[in-house]
Amino acid sequence: xxxxxxxxxxxxxxxxxxxxxxxxxxxxxxxxxxxxxxxxxxxxxxxxxxxxxxxxxxxxxxxxxxxxxxxxxxxxxxxxxxxxxxxxxxxxxxxxxxxxxxxxxxxxxxxxxx
Amino acid sequence: xxxxxxxxxxxxxxxxxxxxxxxxxxxxxxxxxxxxxxxxxxxxxxxxxxxxxxxxxxxxxxxxxxxxxxxxxxxxxxxxxxxxxxxxxxxxxxxxxxxxxxxxxxxxxxxxxxxxx
Numbered sequence: 001x002x003x004x005x006x007x008x009x010x011x012x013x014x015x016x017x018x019x020x021x022x023x024x025x026x027x028x029x030x031x032x033x034x035x036x037x038x039x040x041x042x043x044x045x046x047x048x049x050x051x052x053x054x055x056x057x058x059x060x061x062x063x064x065x066x067x068x069x070x071x072x073x074x075x076x077x078x079x080x081x082x083x084x085x086x087x088x089x090x091x092x093x094x095x096x097x098x099x100x101x102x103x104x105x106x107x108x109x110x111x112x113x114x
Numbered sequence: 115x116x117x118x119x120x121x122x123x124x125x126x127x128x129x130x131x132x133x134x135x136x137x138x139x140x141x142x143x144x145x146x147x148x149x150x151x152x153x154x155x156x157x158x159x160x161x162x163x164x165x166x167x168x169x170x171x172x173x174x175x176x177x178x179x180x181x182x183x184x185x186x187x188x189x190x191x192x193x194x195x196x197x198x199x200x201x202x203x204x205x206x207x208x209x210x211x212x213x214x215x216x217x218x219x220x221x222x223x224x225x226x227x228x229x230x231x
Contacts (some may be wrong), residue, residue, distance in 0.1 A: 004156075035219075041205065042224070043224060043225055044222060044223070044224045044225070045157070045205065046176060046209075046222075046223035047219055047220070047222075050219050070157070081187075092157050093156070095207075098169060099170075100145070100147075100162050100169065100218075101147065101159035101162060102149075102157075102159065102171065102220060103145075103154030103159070103175065104157050104158070105156050106155055106156050107154075107155075107156050
């Protein structure tokens, strides 16, 4: 069965600090897709990244970077030089190749303090 | 706008009543999904449409929940005999690929907050 675990329920950091959000997943499929979504206080889920299981290259997009490691079934997300606008709930999610639905973790609530 | 839209944004109803929640997907997207998000939780899958047909309704909690997409665009989630436990944010998402291929990116609407008193 597929499962996504975000062990950090809530994190608070001071602005400009770096912060890493952890994500561990479980799946029996060899082909699968991983996602990160951001949910700001407005409530709308904002797509950040999609990664397929055959692409373990790390990705950087501005202040955001993602570290995908199949050996540890982890897909961690790092925000560099955090800003107050990064405050939100962040969800890691998994979709198996046999399926079309996305399985979400419970989310990590990130507070960036000014 | 170009995104997924959902109406109403908020719905308050009484236990036992019937409600309908509407989703307007991104133009041209053939796959449409409904999720439910309870407080402090991640979204949970309810149902997925490919065109007009429900390709996977395995997430619907019971037969009080039903969804339709008669013309392959707008979808309506219908809940009969609402219960207090149905209170949640109902999210709709759409994705562009014709076959709803796994891994295809889903874009979410703002949600409808349903409160059952």
